[in-house]
Amino acid sequence: MEEKIFQYPNINETAFSINLLGFQLNVQWYGLSYIAGILFAWFLMVRLVENKNLWFANKSIIERSEVDDLITYMILGIIVGGRFGYCLFYAPSYYFDNPIRIIYIWEGGMSFHGGFLGVLISGILFGLRKKISLLSLGDLIAFASPPGLFFGRIANFINGELWGKPTTSTFGIQFTKGQGQFCPNQNEIPCFRYPSQLYEAFFEGIILMLIFYYLVFVSKVLRKPGMIFGSFLLGYGVIRFAIEFLREPDAFFITNENPYGYVVELFPGIGISMGQLLTVPMIIFGLLMILLVRKRNFDEN
Helix, strand or coil: CCCCCCCCCCCCCEEEEEEECCEEEEEEHHHHHHHHHHHHHHHHHHHHHHCHHHCHHHCCCCCHHHHHHHHHHHHHHHHHHHHHHHHHHCCHHHHHHCHHHHHCHHHCCCCHHHHHHHHHHHHHHHHHHHCCCHHHHHHHHHHCCHHHHHHHHHHHHHHCCCCECECCCCCCECCCCCHHHCCCCCCCCCCCECCHHHHHHHHHHHHHHHHHHHHHHHCCHHHCCCHHHHHHHHHHHHHHHHHHHHECCCHHHCCCCCCCCCCEEEECCEEECHHHHHHHHHHHHHHHHHHHHHHHHHHHC
16 A cells, blocks of 8 residues: 555544533633634734834724724624534524524534624624724735634644545545545545645645735735735635635535535536635635726726
């Protein structure tokens, strides 16, 4: 058998446990990934608003003291939007029959696209309350988002969830927990899969962050409100759409008649997943926003 480059680390989903007043509290890596992502987002936002020369007219949209309020809005948007998005996009019939389980966040099930919509709505509410440019606010939030995406995908990898499709590639990994350790073809033993979580962590987290750093600190695009937000929509959308080809679809969509889990079948055996379908509007709006922002600034000049 061909030797693989990577071995699954098989880390326990529980990072550590503490005894609090007689109760055993298990702290999960998934929860720590949210905390790490939020802390990094706070740090990056503070750095941007303190660098007033990066913004249009050398004036940041909010003060340093207002970043904490913005983060609070973001946390609520992520949790509420992420949970409701998962229930609506990926398992609507199940949660319609079991509505009480919508609040069972500890059972898992958060959607990026739902969280994105939650952050979008909470950001709009914050911007209207503060009477600031919604486009510039979107730039600020988008710039601070990649670390959260990175840590979230690493937690997915540790938990052995959202795994990739079976592969014979040297880069395949044998997952040792969850249903990812089993391949559809019973003859494929052991079962090796694409570590799609790591691909997403690298491209959505590290590559997007490097692109945003260049755009903000070298190209000074914060002076063009909406450019970073549009770049986030386009960049994340393209990355997610591409990696979805290597990612196993959610079990909710796999049936005997639809073994590939497509939500839209374009041709026999060829279609797109729910994750890809949800990124299409992001790609379209991101591209349109970039073009409109460039045109707007050209006209103003």
